[in-house]
Amino acid sequence: MPTTIHNEAAVAGIGQTAYSKKSGVSELSLATEAVRKAIDDAGLRPSDVDGLVTYTMDSSDEVEVARTVGIGDMTFWSKVNYGGGAAVGLVAHAAMAVATGMAKNVVVYRALNGRSGQRMGQGVSGQIISSDLIHWSWYMPFGLLTPASWIALQAKLYMEKYGATSEHLAHIAITQRMHAQNNPNAAMRGKPMTMDDYMNARMICEPLRLFDCCQEDDGGCALLITSAERAKDMKQKPAVIRAVTQASFEGQEQMTSFYREDLAALPEMELAAKIIYEQSGLGAKDIDAACLYDAFTPEILMQLEAFGFCGKGEAKDFVTADSLTLGGALPNNTHGGLLSEAYLHGVNNLAEGVRLIRGTSCNQPEGVDHVLVTSGVGVPTGAVIFGQV
Amino acid sequence: MNENDKKAFETQLRTFVGRPIGPPMTGRDPVNEPMIRQWCDAMGETHPAYLDAKAAKGTIHGEIKAPPTMLQAWVMEGWEMHEGYDEPKNEQHRLHKFLADHGYTGVLGTNTEENYTRYLRLGEQVTAETVIAEISDEKATGRGIGYFITTRTSFVNEKGEDIGSMSFRVLRYKPPAEAASAGGGAGKDGKSAAVAAKPTRIKPPMGQDNAWWWEKVAKENVLPIQRCTGCGKLRHPPRPMCDACGSQKWDSIAASGRGTIHTFTVIHYPQFPGYDYPIVSIIVDLEEGERMASTLVECKPEQVAIGMPVELLIHTDEDGFKIPFFRPAK
Numbered sequence: 068m069p070t071t072i073h074n075e076a077a078v079a080g081i082g083q084t085a086y087s088k089k090s091g092v093s094e095l096s097l098a099t100e101a102v103r104k105a106i107d108d109a110g111l112r113p114s115d116v117d118g119l120v121t122y123t124m125d126s127s128d129e130v131e132v133a134r135t136v137g138i139g140d141m142t143f144w145s146k147v148n149y150g151g152g153a154a155v156g157l158v159a160h161a162a163m164a165v166a167t168g169m170a171k172n173v174v175v176y177r178a179l180n181g182r183s184g185q186r187m188g189q190g191v192s193g194q195i196i197s198s199d200l201i202h203w204s205w206y207m208p209f210g211l212l213t214p215a216s217w218i219a220l221q222a223k224l225y226m227e228k229y230g231a232t233s234e235h236l237a238h239i240a241i242t243q244r245m246h247a248q249n250n251p252n253a254a255m256r257g258k259p260m261t262m263d264d265y266m267n268a269r270m271i272c273e274p275l276r277l278f279d280c281c282q283e284d285d286g287g288c289a290l291l292i293t294s295a296e297r298a299k300d301m302k303q304k305p306a307v308i309r310a311v312t313q314a315s316f317e318g319q320e321q322m323t324s325f326y327r328e329d330l331a332a333l334p335e336m337e338l339a340a341k342i343i344y345e346q347s348g349l350g351a352k353d354i355d356a357a358c359l360y361d362a363f364t365p366e367i368l369m370q371l372e373a374f375g376f377c378g379k380g381e382a383k384d385f386v387t388a389d390s391l392t393l394g395g396a397l398p399n400n401t402h403g404g405l406l407s408e409a410y411l412h413g414v415n416n417l418a419e420g421v422r423l424i425r426g427t428s429c430n431q432p433e434g435v436d437h438v439l440v441t442s443g444v445g446v447p448t449g450a451v452i453f454g455q456v
Numbered sequence: 457m458n459e460n461d462k463k464a465f466e467t468q469l470r471t472f473v474g475r476p477i478g479p480p481m482t483g484r485d486p487v488n489e490p491m492i493r494q495w496c497d498a499m500g501e502t503h504p505a506y507l508d509a510k511a512a513k514g515t516i517h518g519e520i521k522a523p524p525t526m527l528q529a530w531v532m533e534g535w536e537m538h539e540g541y542d543e544p545k546n547e548q549h550r551l552h553k554f555l556a557d558h559g560y561t562g563v564l565g566t567n568t569e570e571n572y573t574r575y576l577r578l579g580e581q582v583t584a585e586t587v588i589a590e591i592s593d594e595k596a597t598g599r600g601i602g603y604f605i606t607t608r609t610s611f612v613n614e615k616g617e618d619i620g621s622m623s624f625r626v627l628r629y630k631p632p633a634e635a636a637s638a639g640g641g642a643g644k645d646g647k648s649a650a651v652a653a654k655p656t657r658i659k660p661p662m663g664q665d666n667a668w669w670w671e672k673v674a675k676e677n678v679l680p681i682q683r684c685t686g687c688g689k690l691r692h693p694p695r696p697m698c699d700a701c702g703s704q705k706w707d708s709i710a711a712s713g714r715g716t717i718h719t720f721t722v723i724h725y726p727q728f729p730g731y732d733y734p735i736v737s738i739i740v741d742l743e744e745g746e747r748m749a750s751t752l753v754e755c756k757p758e759q760v761a762i763g764m765p766v767e768l769l770i771h772t773d774e775d776g777f778k779i780p781f782f783r784p785a786k
Contacts, residue, residue, distance in 0.1 A: 200663070201666050204660035204662075207657075207660065208660050208779055209735075209749055209750055210731045212658070213726065220719050220720065220737065220739055223720060227719075270724045270725075273724075273757075274721075326746075326747050330719060
């Protein structure tokens, strides 16, 4: 029995649908297409899969996916909470299951008609009185109804404290847009962006302008996770899970952790960093590329600091030194990310992390041994390091 | 409006019926391929008869033709039609301004009906003549009381040949708040016409852990802060157990209402009904040491600053809902 998750599991398959603004099909259709493609990618059959993991926010239940895809008996399934914070959690749950023998091959998935169907940021409301709904009651009546508004409160403080400006945010948005130009699946392919384009876009919630905010898309994305041993004999080059954790920090709320001492930091990400570096024996200097969760540009600045790529307040200088570009110190979101590829709630960033290990990214940097991928910012979250066999 | 004013208003309103809105209007450009292409792009129209010269050769027209439903696009005025009715440029503008000046400030397109006589071909020059065809009696609608205005437009080409026609109907109505203040809240039949309530902010869902707080705001005009009666620790937002001593017993104190802005954002988009935008949204450090999310009022967005002293203001919505806001400290 393993006593740590380090090197016990690997991603052996990835699958994704086309990403679009109007899929014209059900979310179950998107989910099953992505799941089936991940299974095919690994060279397995649906009947080889015995576990499924998705988001609590996902509308396609595990058994519906299993029946549709032809997955037979299952011994493990779970759902992970907190929106985009779930992304890495999916991998963590699946890795635990395969490492302990609860399941052999687990597919994790997320599929949503996020543009043509229920969009994010349309406000939170509801009738069932849950602790979560009571939590939102402290914000909804005041008009704090969207992810942009919640993140803006933190971003404003961060920028004021460390002197970060719109130009710094623009660097992140423009770099990822540039990466998307080589990605045939990216929503913003064919639409490169200049500093003027960025600055002239309308204000959403100060300091966030339109292009500080991610895409909204329809699509599905899935990963097949198996034991590191079995992965070696499968069709693709495995992305070994060096380390993975979920992370929620003291005083954590879902998007509204406004009550901590320092709002200009992400202590849950610092916690995740500490754990995955300990698990893997690696440090920031060992990470060759990253897919940092990027629903909003300021999240990148704060994560760069949380994971030790630069000191507190130094991320603005880190990004203006072109560090996040292909030739930079930390190529980041080489597929365009949530900002410019698609908003698949972070699972598409995990898929890119796997491609970077395989060497098949549309913007493949040389010599990638370790990739850091994170999930949602401002929520209970998680981080994973993928590595070579 | 008293009865006589109303009669005079109605009489003047009727004089608009039958009037052309102005001289016939000729499109700025003849029927042309680029406009057809852009319109098709915008509408998601992909039929090759409109877009592909080669494919169009095989049709009975032998060349690209315009989609019939594009009819009105050929004579649209462009952006200037959106400039409002402050300086009416034609009879239609005058009619709308007349109604708006009498409190019928709401406008809602209700339906349109178009007839197409034949396809338009490249190079044809479209001219439209529009007449104010009908004005309904005053109606009570879900939006408020108002008048349905129907205009009829006939479209001809440069030779005066009939191409098609359109009737277009809009509702010009008094939003309920205006209906009340203008004293015109009753329809012809005497029933209240202010059917649709004005949208309000999203109310907090009330559960056992938070309802008491909102009730205190409403009844006592205070900003309550929950206090553990075991160890005295304050906590906001309220929760059912003290995280310091584990006590489930609590009461509350009334905050002094003084605080400073810890951080803020100005919310521009998206805009939800029931809120006034832009919203200056703030996180306040209360004097008592707790922090809360609220809204800053009586302050221009460009004057907000982190560290700014603020004071409590219990705001009351039109529907009577009370909510603790802040304003710059006096």
